[in-house]
Amino acid sequence: MKAIAITHSGEQSDNLDYLLEIDIPVPIATGRDLLIEVKAVAVNPADVKVRAWHNTNTPRVLGWDAVGIVKSVGENVTLFKTGDEVWYAGALTRPGSNCEYQLVDERIVAHKPTSLSRASAAAMPLTSITAWELLFDRLAIEEGGNTGDTLLIVGAAGGVGSVLTQLARQLTKMTVIGTASRPESQEWVKSVGAHEVIDHSKPLDEELARIGINEVTHVASLTNTDDHYHEYIKIIAAQGKLGIVDDPKFIDAVPLKGKCISLHWEAMFARSMFETKDMINQHLLLKRVAELVDNGVIQTTQGDNYGHITAENLRRAHKKIETGRMIGKIVLENF
Numbered sequence: 001m002k003a004i005a006i007t008h009s010g011e012q013s014d015n016l017d018y019l020l021e022i023d024i025p026v027p028i029a030t031g032r033d034l035l036i037e038v039k040a041v042a043v044n045p046a047d048v049k050v051r052a053w054h055n056t057n058t059p060r061v062l063g064w065d066a067v068g069i070v071k072s073v074g075e076n077v078t079l080f081k082t083g084d085e086v087w088y089a090g091a092l093t094r095p096g097s098n099c100e101y102q103l104v105d106e107r108i109v110a111h112k113p114t115s116l117s118r119a120s121a122a123a124m125p126l127t128s129i130t131a132w133e134l135l136f137d138r139l140a141i142e143e144g145g146n147t148g149d150t151l152l153i154v155g156a157a158g159g160v161g162s163v164l165t166q167l168a169r170q171l172t173k174m175t176v177i178g179t180a181s182r183p184e185s186q187e188w189v190k191s192v193g194a195h196e197v198i199d200h201s202k203p204l205d206e207e208l209a210r211i212g213i214n215e216v217t218h219v220a221s222l223t224n225t226d227d228h229y230h231e232y233i234k235i236i237a238a239q240g241k242l243g244i245v246d247d248p249k250f251i252d253a254v255p256l257k258g259k260c261i262s263l264h265w266e267a268m269f270a271r272s273m274f275e276t277k278d279m280i281n282q283h284l285l286l287k288r289v290a291e292l293v294d295n296g297v298i299q300t301t302q303g304d305n306y307g308h309i310t311a312e313n314l315r316r317a318h319k320k321i322e323t324g325r326m327i328g329k330i331v332l333e334n335f
Contacts, residue, residue: 001026002335003099004311005059006051015051016318021311022059026101029074033103036068036086040122040333041097041309042302043317044159049247050092051318062314063096064089065126065329067118071101079106079283087112087286089126091272098314100335107279108272110286113293116300121293123302123329124163128289129282130245130268131164135172137281138264139218139243147173150216152208152235154200155223157185159329160245162192162301164220169193170297177208177216188327192299200224204231215240222246223324236261303328309335 001024008018029035042065050062070084080086088109090097112121135141141151151168155161156178168176170193178194180186181201189197198207208214215237221228225248232242233255242256243264253263271279292298304320306313309332317330 001100003061003095004063004309004314005061005098006054007059008057009055015054016315019051019062019311019315019318024059024061024099027103029072029077029103031074032076032106033074034070034077034080034086034106034109035072036066036088036102036104036109037071038066038068038097038100038102038309038335040067040118040331041065042122042124042126042159042329042331043314043321044126044329045321046092046126047096048318048321061095061097061099063098064092065122065124066090066097066102067112067122068097068102073106077106080109080111085112085118086110087121087125087290089129089268089282092269093273098309105272105279106283108282108286110283110290113290115294119305119331119333120300120302122333123159123300123331124289124293125286126268127159127163127301127329129285130160130266131167132285132289133268134160134220134243134245134264134266135164135167138266139220139241141168141172141174141218143171145173146217149218150175150177150213151218151220152204152216153178153194153220153222154204154228155221156180156189156192156194156197157328158222158326159301160222161220162188162328163298164222165189165192165194166298169195170292174218177211177213179204179207182325185325185327192301200228204228205235208235217241219243220245225251230255233259233261301328302331304330306330306332308332
């Protein structure tokens with residue numbers, strides 16, 4: 001079958017040309033695995049990171065967002081049948097979705113929203129899992145609750161931020177503040193539900209003061225944590241919570257103690273990587289998000305559609321993500 005893989009090691013700046021089409025065997029579904037015919041994919045910062053960190057000349061198939069059709073099921077599968085249309089992010093420890101057929105454990109898969117096209121749906125699984133887990137599992141925010149609390153989402157225009165803003169606005173009673181630095185990204189953040197939008201290229205305390213807010217109870221740091229960490233300590237209220245999604249070089253937790261600020265990491269691949277007892281929660285939350293989409297509560301976060309799933313188009317998507325100037329998600333469809 002056709003697949004697009006990173007085929008050589010190298011630095012992030014010089015191995016993009018080694019993202020190439022290769023031919024590999026079609027795998028066989030056993031156990032709780034589904035064999036899925038991939039119809040649409042999205043590209044994430046995770047793809048760029050894995051490509052950059054690839055340190056062997058053994059090809060690795062990237063891709064951690066997809067919509068496809070179940071072609072066969074393992075002997076222990078109970079949640080799906082052949083012909084089901086599904087969406088999922090997959091597991092970091094297995095070949096990704098940039099291939100014609102992929103094996104995925106049923107516990108991290110759900111039925112695709114019926115109201116979305118395949119490409120529009122493919123934009124959402126990884127970021128929905130990340131946003132949901134950060135909001136409800138890590139920061140322990142209550143659905144329908146947290147009246148009087150304020151959530152600051154730093155990097156709200158990207159894939160995770162676009163979903164997180166919607167979930168927080170629609171499913172909680174918090175005041176939701178998003179950050180974005182460009183006029184077009186600020187408009188996007190407003191469109192997905194932020195009560196207020198501030199500019200993270202300026203001092204956060206001054207930007208919050210501009211809209212009449214002195215402190216926030218929760219911060220979701222989705223990008224550039226290294227640049228903002230000490231600002232967070234200043235603006236988070238006593239006994240507040242800081243959730244981090246990106247990969248800062250170093251975190252000194254000691255300054256958090258004075259205010260008793262708790263630190264929470266979100267890594268959406270942890271459940272599948274370690275096959276945790278609650279791994280099926282990702283199936284359940286994707287099912288819930290699909291219902292929210294079909295009921296018109298939240299919308300797709302699709303940005304640009306780069307056309308067919310080819311090596312050339314995936315290289316274009318990686319280059320765009322590396323600029324750090326994303327609004328929504330890049331999607332591709334059909335091989």
